[in-house]
Amino acid sequence: MWVRFKSVSAVLTFCFLFITLTTQVHAASPTITQLSSIAADWGTPVTITGTNFGTTQGTSTVKFNGTVATVTSWTNTIILVSVPTGSTTGNVVVTVGGIASNGLLFTVLHGNIIFGSQVGEGGTFEVHDDNGVLLQTGNLSIPRGLHTATLLTNGTIFVAGGLSDPTSWQIFSLVNSQWQPSSSGLLQDSLYSHFAARLTNGNVFLGGGEAAPGTWEIHSPTGALVGSGSLLGNRTPGSSAVALKNGNVWISGSNFGKGEDCSWEIHSSNGSLVSTGALNTCRSSGKAFLLSNGDVALFGGIDSGGDYDIYTQAGTFVRNGSLINSFVAAAGGVLVNNDVFMFQEGFWEFVGLDANGNQTFDTTGSLFDNRYSSRGVATTVGNVLLTGGNTAPGTWEIWAPSGSTATLYKTGDLFDARDGGHTDTHY
Helix, strand or coil: CHHHHHHHHHHHHHHHHHHHHHHHHCCCCCEEEEECCCEECCCCEEEEEEECCCCCCCCCEEEECCEECCEEEECCCEEEEECCCCCCCEEEEEEECCEECCCEEEEECCCEEEECCCCCCCCEEEEECCCCCEEEEEECCCCCCCCEEEECCCCCEEEECCCCCCCEEEEEEEECCEEEEEEEEECCCCCCCCEEEECCCCCEEEECCCCCCCEEEEECCCCCEEEEEECCCCCCCCCEEEECCCCCEEEECCCCCCCCCCEEEEECCCCCEEEEEECCCCCCCCEEEECCCCCEEEECCCCCCCEEEEECCCCCEEEEEECCCCCCCCCEEEEECCEEEEEEEEEEEEEEECCCCCEEEEEEEEEEEEECCCEEEECCCCCEEEECCCCCCCEEEEEEEECCEEEEEEEEECCCCCCCCCEEEEC
């Protein structure tokens, strides 16, 4: 009897262990099905969609190639995080209860790629990190100058037009940490000294310029032509374009004396004209910036280099502000958070704007090199990298905004001479 009971007890124990182990083996593992973006800078919000994440985070984690991300929201199917500072390209993995999910590749973008140059129709490109260190150099199969280079939402770069070959486009992709052309095609019109803006839907809106100033065309992230049409005015070199938060695109200005330097026009994401109107101040070669509240700020220009205007995304004039210096055709500008860093020839000016576009400070100083028609980008940490220009084509300098001023952080040499016709794209 005792032996029989012991046997039954053993059987029951075995069944319990079997059920327990089976439950553990078949416990639903977390699975990632989609990332809202597959390439972005540090600090960019990313939505992770999947299953079996658990209703609350608890001790669960999200890692970008091993670096833990800060979570802002957690549900069983959706997690909201920000790309962690210091992370590198690699898999995103969700770990729940010690069980790791599948990994999806995510490219961390933080560098700067410089294409071409106007003089000699630049046939090279070079890549620097945010501290100016040279990472890569290469030859362009199509020389580029007076072209545009637009970072796409998938981490590739759409390069369009240029003086040497105004009817072509190329897409450059990052493969094994090296940039290379991945596809190419033809534009609808000849484009150089034109504008380009990445729309909120991921397409690229191109138009204006020297060769076809009255036209626009839209291309998808694969380069395919989505649509084309006519602008209301001839937007010759000197026009500005910026993608609005509502999905439309703002276009204004033109070359001085060409007639359209005193007007703006807004087009929808499919190219149709939404509205048009007169600028408060004529601005040929003015610089356009999208502020955090969705307003558009237009700085400088040949007509009125010593001030700026702010408009709503519907085109309504909001206010005018004064600058210490005058910024004309050779000027450049970079939006740093919600402040504007303008530069031209031997000086810079840093203008602070609050969340509503009200001016909070205005500081000026001298550049390290005298720069005419140079390029500028904001780095991942909010510094400003200036490259080339007609009077200093072989050098770069980095400025670090802090409070209401900016200090020189670092200077160095470019691999190749980059005069006013080059582009610098932060990725």
